[in-house]
Amino acid sequence: MGKGIGVGYISLIVLIPLAALLTNAFNKGLVSFWTAITQTEAIDALRLTLLCSLGAALLNAVAGTATAWILVRDRFWGQGLLNAIIDLPFALPTVVAGVTFYTLYGPLSPVHVNITGSWIGITVAIVFVTLPFTVRSVQPVLESMSFNAENAAATLGASSYQVFRTITLPTLLPSILTGTGLAFARAIGEYGSVVFISNNLPYHSEVASSYIYSLATSGQTNAAASVAVFLLMLALVLLAAFNITSVQLAKRHG
Amino acid sequence: MSISLNGVTKYFGSDLVLNEVSDEVPQGSLTALLGPSGSGKSTLLRIVAGLTSLDGGHVELSGRDVTDVPPRDRRIGFCFQDYAPFRHLSVFDNVAYGLKVQRVPRAQRRREVDELLRLVRLEPFADRYPRQLSGGQRQRMALARALAIRPEVLLLDEPFAALDAQVRSELRTWVRNLQRELGITTILVTHDQGEAMEVADRLVILNEGRIEQVGAPDHVYDHPATAFVRGFLGPTTTLDGVTWRPHEIELGSPGETGVAAHVIDVIRLGFEVRVVVKDHSGSTSWVQLTHEQSRRLDAQVGEAVVVRPRAEVFEVL
Amino acid sequence: MKRPPLLLRIGVLCYVGVLVGVPLAFLFQQAFRRGWGAFWTALHDHTMDSALILTAKVAVVAVPLNVLFGVGVSLWIVRHPSRFTRILDRLIDVPLAVSPIIVGLILELTYAQNGWFGSALSALGWRVIFSTPGIVMASAFVSLPLVSRQVIPLLRVIGDHQEQTASTLGASPVRIFCTITLRSIAWAVIYGVTLTLARVIGEYGAVLVVSGNIAVVTQTLTLNIGANFENYNSYQGFVGAVVLALMSVAVLLVLSIARQRERRRSEYLA
Numbered sequence: 001m002g003k004g005i006g007v008g009y010i011s012l013i014v015l016i017p018l019a020a021l022l023t024n025a026f027n028k029g030l031v032s033f034w035t036a037i038t039q040t041e042a043i044d045a046l047r048l049t050l051l052c053s054l055g056a057a058l059l060n061a062v063a064g065t066a067t068a069w070i071l072v073r074d075r076f077w078g079q080g081l082l083n084a085i086i087d088l089p090f091a092l093p094t095v096v097a098g099v100t101f102y103t104l105y106g107p108l109s110p111v112h113v114n115i116t117g118s119w120i121g122i123t124v125a126i127v128f129v130t131l132p133f134t135v136r137s138v139q140p141v142l143e144s145m146s147f148n149a150e151n152a153a154a155t156l157g158a159s160s161y162q163v164f165r166t167i168t169l170p171t172l173l174p175s176i177l178t179g180t181g182l183a184f185a186r187a188i189g190e191y192g193s194v195v196f197i198s199n200n201l202p203y204h205s206e207v208a209s210s211y212i213y214s215l216a217t218s219g220q221t222n223a224a225a226s227v228a229v230f231l232l233m234l235a236l237v238l239l240a241a242f243n244i245t246s247v248q249l250a251k252r253h254g
Numbered sequence: 255m256s257i258s259l260n261g262v263t264k265y266f267g268s269d270l271v272l273n274e275v276s277d278e279v280p281q282g283s284l285t286a287l288l289g290p291s292g293s294g295k296s297t298l299l300r301i302v303a304g305l306t307s308l309d310g311g312h313v314e315l316s317g318r319d320v321t322d323v324p325p326r327d328r329r330i331g332f333c334f335q336d337y338a339p340f341r342h343l344s345v346f347d348n349v350a351y352g353l354k355v356q357r358v359p360r361a362q363r364r365r366e367v368d369e370l371l372r373l374v375r376l377e378p379f380a381d382r383y384p385r386q387l388s389g390g391q392r393q394r395m396a397l398a399r400a401l402a403i404r405p406e407v408l409l410l411d412e413p414f415a416a417l418d419a420q421v422r423s424e425l426r427t428w429v430r431n432l433q434r435e436l437g438i439t440t441i442l443v444t445h446d447q448g449e450a451m452e453v454a455d456r457l458v459i460l461n462e463g464r465i466e467q468v469g470a471p472d473h474v475y476d477h478p479a480t481a482f483v484r485g486f487l488g489p490t491t492t493l494d495g496v497t498w499r500p501h502e503i504e505l506g507s508p509g510e511t512g513v514a515a516h517v518i519d520v521i522r523l524g525f526e527v528r529v530v531v532k533d534h535s536g537s538t539s540w541v542q543l544t545h546e547q548s549r550r551l552d553a554q555v556g557e558a559v560v561v562r563p564r565a566e567v568f569e570v571l
Numbered sequence: 572m573k574r575p576p577l578l579l580r581i582g583v584l585c586y587v588g589v590l591v592g593v594p595l596a597f598l599f600q601q602a603f604r605r606g607w608g609a610f611w612t613a614l615h616d617h618t619m620d621s622a623l624i625l626t627a628k629v630a631v632v633a634v635p636l637n638v639l640f641g642v643g644v645s646l647w648i649v650r651h652p653s654r655f656t657r658i659l660d661r662l663i664d665v666p667l668a669v670s671p672i673i674v675g676l677i678l679e680l681t682y683a684q685n686g687w688f689g690s691a692l693s694a695l696g697w698r699v700i701f702s703t704p705g706i707v708m709a710s711a712f713v714s715l716p717l718v719s720r721q722v723i724p725l726l727r728v729i730g731d732h733q734e735q736t737a738s739t740l741g742a743s744p745v746r747i748f749c750t751i752t753l754r755s756i757a758w759a760v761i762y763g764v765t766l767t768l769a770r771v772i773g774e775y776g777a778v779l780v781v782s783g784n785i786a787v788v789t790q791t792l793t794l795n796i797g798a799n800f801e802n803y804n805s806y807q808g809f810v811g812a813v814v815l816a817l818m819s820v821a822v823l824l825v826l827s828i829a830r831q832r833e834r835r836r837s838e839y840l841a
Contacts, residue, residue, distance in 0.1 A: 006644050009636070010659075013712050014666060017677035020687050024680050063586050070583045074575050082584070084827040088591050090766065091819035091826070093773025095793045096812040099800050100594045103601065103809075110597075128590055182667075189670025192775035192793070196800065209672040209776065216676050216780065225680065228673045235668040305735050325738045332739040338732035342754045351750075352740035396736075403740055 021232075024225035036226035044203045045211040046231070052119055052207070053187035056126035061180045064134025065172065071135070072142040086136070089129050094192025101125055102196035117199035122207060125193040130183035137179030138172055145171055174250040181242025185235040255316045255406035255439050256281045257302060263310030264297055264463075271297050273463040274311065279456075281316075284433050284440045286454035288447060290486070293460040295443045299409050302441065303332045315407065328407075331400030331438075335412040337392045339384035345371070345395050346380040352403035370398040373432070390421040397429075401436075408433070408440040414449060426453050447487050451475065459483050491539035493561055500542035505529060505551060505559045512562030515539075517553050529553050531561055595816065602813035605806065613810040621787040622795035623814070628703065629791065630771050633710040637767050641718025642760060646752070648719075649726040660723075666715045674712050675780020678705060701783035706791060709777035714770040718763030725759045725833075762829040769822045773815065 026033055036042065071083050089097070101124065103109075106116045115121035149171075153163045191209040198205045200214075208231050215224035257279040264272040271294045279285050287295040300306040302313060304325035312321040320328055340348050349370055353363045371377045374394035384392055393413060400408060413429065414422045430453045433440050444450050450457055451471045459466045459474065459482075467479040478484035481497070490497045494513055506512050515533040527548035530540045541561065543551065553559065603610055613619075644663065648656045666674070681687045682699035692699060699705045733755065737747045753760075775793045782789040790798065792811055799808035 002643055003647060006640055006647065009640050010644075010662070010715070013708055014662070014715065016687070017681040017712075018665075020680040021673070021677040063583070066579055067583045067587065069575055070580050074580055076580060080827075082587060084823050085587065085591055087823055087826055088595065088819060091769045091773075091822040092595075093775060093793050093796075093812075093815045093819070095775040095797050096598070096773070096815050096819075097594070098775075099796060099805070099808055099812060100598045100601075102800070103805065104594055104597050128594075131587075131590060185668045189668070189673065191670060191672050192797075195776075196797075209670045212670070212676060213672045213776075213780065216672075216679070221680070224676055228670075228676055232669060232673055235670070236665070239668050303739055305739070325735070326741045326743065328739070329741075330739055332736060334732045334736065336730075336732060338730075338736045340733055340737075340751060342757075351737065351742075355741045355746065399736070399740070 021225050021228060024222055025229040026226075028222050032222060033226045033229075036223040037230045039223075041202050041206070042211060042227055045206045045208045046227075046234075048119060048122070048205070049188055049208040049231075050234075052123045052126055053184055053190075055123050056130055056187055057180050057184040059123075059127055060130050060134050060183055061176055064131065064179060065138050065176055067135045068138035068142055071139060086132050089131050094129060094190070097128055097193040098125065098196040101128070101193070105197070116197050117201055117205045119205070121197040122194050122205065125197050126187045126190055129190060129193050130187050133183035133186070134176060134179035137175045137182070141172055141175040170249075174246040177242050177246040177249065181239050181246070184242065185239045188231060188235045188238070257407060257439065257441070258314040258317075259298075259302070259311070260314070261311035262298065262301060262308055262313065264294070264301065264306070265309050271463050272301070272308075275460075275463070275465055276311075277458055277465060277468060279439060279441060281439055282437045283456050284430065284442065284454050285456040285458055286450035287441060287443045287458050287460060288450040288486075289445065289460035291445055292462075294463040295445075295460050296411055298460070299411055299441060299443045302407070303330050303409050304328050305332070329403065329405050331397075331403065331405035331408045333393070333396045333400050333408075333410045333413055335415055337396040337416075339387075339392055339395060341384055343383075344380065345376060345382050345384070345387070348384070348395055349398045349402050351399060356403065366402065370402055373401075374398040388421075389417050390425055393417065393425065397432075401438075406439065408438050410440065410442040412443055412445070414444075415446075422449075429453065451487075459486065461486075489540075491541075492537060493533075493539055493563070498563060500528070500540055502564055503539075503541050503561055504564045505531070505541055505543075505553065506562055508558045508560060510560050510562075512560030515559055515561050517555050517557045517559060520548075520553055520555060522548075531559060533561065598809065598812055598816055601806075602809040609806075610810060613807050614814075616807060616810075618786050618790070619792070619795050619807065619811055622790045622792045622811075625703070625706070625790065626772055626792040629706050629710055630768060633707045633714070633771050634764065634767050636707075637711055637714055637771075638718055638760070638764055640715070641763060641767075642722060642756075645719045645722040645726055649723055650731060663716045663719055666712055669712075671709075671713060671774065671776025672780060674709055674777035678708055678712070678777075678781050682708070700781050701785070701789060703789070705781035706778050706789065709781045710771040710774050713774050713777055714767040717766040717770060718760065721759040721763040721766075722756050725756055729755050758829050758832040762826060762833070765822050765825045765829070769819065772818060 037046075067086065071079065071086075101121070102116065104111070105113050105121065105124070107114055115124060145168075149167050150163050153167045158166065189209055190207070191213070194207055195210055198207060198210065200206050200210050202211075206214075208227065212224050212228050212231070215227065259275055259277045262272050262275040263270070275294075275298060287298060289295045297306055301308050304320070304323060308321065312319055314320065315328065325332075340351065343351070346367055349367045350363055353366060358366070368377070371380055374397055376391060376394055376398065379387060379391065384395070387395065410429075414425055417425065426449060442450075442453065454471060456468070457471050457474050458468050461482050467474055467483045474483065475487050478487060484490055484497060489500055491500050491503065492498075493503060508514065513533050515531040517529055518532050518538065519530040521528040521530065525545055527543045527545060528540045529543060529548070530538060532538045539561065644659065648660050679686060679700050682692065682705060683689055684693060684700070686700070697704075699708070733751050734747050737751050742750065773793060775797065778791055779794060779797070782791065782794060784790055784794050784798065786795070786798065792815060796808045796811040796815070799805065799811065
């Protein structure tokens with residue numbers, strides 16, 4: 001009986017609504033779906049979202065790996081605090097981040113930096129919300145990694161850089177990819193932290209989720225559903241692609 | 255309590271893991287289920303405990319059919335290979351768990367757990383947690399926990415496999431003595447024939463889901479019913495197409511009766527010496543000698559010898 | 572292996588400092604820039620208090636539902652695997668890849684007046700969208716996998732031997748669940764509950780779509796903060812934001828304690 005309740009719960013909240021989305025996206029036919037996702041405004045919003053998300057995910061792939069490295073292999077005062085604060089973007093409501101960034105780097109910025117209404121502002125907001133993904137996925141792998149292989153390479157005359165390039169990085173790569181994939185998927189759909197700083201200028205600084213929202217609130221339900229299906233598929237495909245590559249890499253390294 | 259298995263059959267998917275296994279385990283015996291990995295021995299043990307369902311046949315405890323009785327109503331003590339300590343409970347609370355379930359009053363519980371801890375020599379560790387114990391101590395804790403409910407049957411799955419050699423041999427002796435003292439019917443699963451021979455008074459040898467042979471260790475060793483049992487229970491060597499144990503054959507000087515051969519290696523293993531020989535047909539076999547015999551014989555690599563069964567073996571046969 | 576270069580440490584500290592530390596400090600500075608008195612008055616703003624109460628109500632319903640679901644489904648997936656649970660295992664993480672706006676949209680398509688179940692619901696006199704049930708559903712959707720993602724891997728590592736041993740010692744299934752299973756996964760559950768709570772309280776996009784964002788009636792605290800900003804009342808917005816930020820700090824504290832407890836366990840398991 002418990003199983004029935006569980007299935008019912010996930011159906012009511014997730015599965016049936018997702019089915020409703022699919023029917024609304026396609027009930028006017030494939031042509032209408034295609035028209036909706038190829039509107040100039042849609043293409044601009046999707047392109048902006050993808051580029052900013054990709055940029056943020058890549059930046060955090062590098063910075064996140066460095067952060068995990070510092071957390072596992074360095075010892076310094078305040079390390080515990082750093083470790084705890086990494087999760088802040090998970091814990092802090094997106095709207096709080098959104099309004100804070102808007103005020104800090106907006107028209108009334110106390111540091112006289114205005115990045116609202118541009119791809120830079122959007123990317124900064126996304127970098128913030130996706131910070132923990134790579135760190136938390138690389139950290140456990142680094143912790144469980146023994147120094148033996150690295151030491152062996154060093155005794156064979158490899159430089160620190162060569163050791164990192166040939167031993168450490170290949171071991172960490174699957175987890176870096178997993179983290180980056182999660183960050184990417186999250187970034188593509190991000191709304192609360194981005195909506196304030198982006199100013200939502202159509203064709204210019206409007207992200208995909210904002211565009212879907214404006215379609216939905218102006219009664220264009222089918223178009224909203226079509227773009228939503230496309231965005232959702234994109235997120236799922238990217239997530240799957242990152243995961244599959246990560247698993248393949250992990251297999252190759254035994 | 256005696257255990258009787260009648261035609262026990264089990265499939266995992268389409269794989270037949272137990273094929274109509276039948277056996278009578280007498281009251282008070284210590285039976286070793288011995289077999290290579292994948293022979294179905296652990297599955298059989300779990301079936302006796304009720305932890306795995308069966309697809310055919312039935313299980314009786316003292317004549318009572320328990321096939322459909324859940325494990326908690328069977329009064330059996332079961333120890334896993336990894337000991338499955340309750341990690342969040344102290345040693346005392348681990349052992350007390352079954353008594354608490356039975357609503358044994360607090361004072362009596364305390365008394366009984368103290369007594370069990372004394373029995374397994376863990377009194378000083380009552381307040382520790384499993385992570386603070388060594389492997390051997392964890393194993394003894396698991397035994398005490400199983401014994402607390404005064405089970406009529408004790409089932410041990412590879413109880414010594416996770417221990418290092420020294421602790422393993424100590425615990426083997428200790429478990430055997432404890433079992434004799436308590437007189438509790440015990441089944442132990444092992445893949446180690448030496449362990450089975452040393453501890454058990456009864457062997458059940460399983461291979462590919464079937465019983466190959468049942469009997470006292472000495473009897474099974476000396477009179478293996480099948481080639482599998484002979485091969486599994488100890489090293490064998492072939493002489494003129496007949497299989498012998500290495501200690502059943504001896505070396506003689508050329509010209510005496512026996513199979514002509516020459517020495518190709520002499521391996522010294524402390525108290526015993528193995529002389530590896532190759533006969534005229536090109537097949538190799540080895541002869542086990544004591545240190546003393548070896549010194550007398552003084553076999554050299556390349557030397558010609560004859561190999562023959564020992565005289566006393568013939569007398570037995 | 573030697574320690575990482577000092578420059579890397581400085582770089583990481585600057586990165587995290589600029590990205591997380593500076594905005595957090597700025598947020599507190601903004602909320603307290605008019606002193607304690609003004610802060611105190613703003614804290615008693617009627618609209619904000621109504622929003623806070625609604626957020627609390629939503630959390631009280633959505634979090635327990637998701638925790639029950641998360642623990643139950645984890646046990647099902649790990650302890651009774653079948654073809655069906657393998658599908659479920661995949662499906663359960665999907666909400667994390669769905670944009671909050673899409674979450675709101677699809678709930679609307681299903682439960683709004685002109686949605687799939689719209690007429691059935693109005694016939695019963697029930698209102699889901701633009702009402703509290705819709706907000707609960709949106710919050711439950713976005714935080715659905717947060718408990719099971721913590722519990723499933725732990726259950727796999729622990730195995731079922733402890734539970735089976737307890738059953739041979741005479742314990743009933745309920746007793747085994749309470750005294751063995753739940754105790755073994757307690758810290759993972761606490762971790763998951765904390766993440767769920769943070770996500771439910773902090774959800775913005777999904778709730779924005781399904782609630783209608785009517786002040787005092789269907790406005791949660793996050794919506795209230797957003798609305799204050801759009802209405803050029805940023806000070807009031809920052810006061811609300813600080814309330815949520817303090818919650819986040821508490822969440823971080825619990826997460827870091829739970830993580831330490833978990834690590835102690837995993838050291839033993841290794």
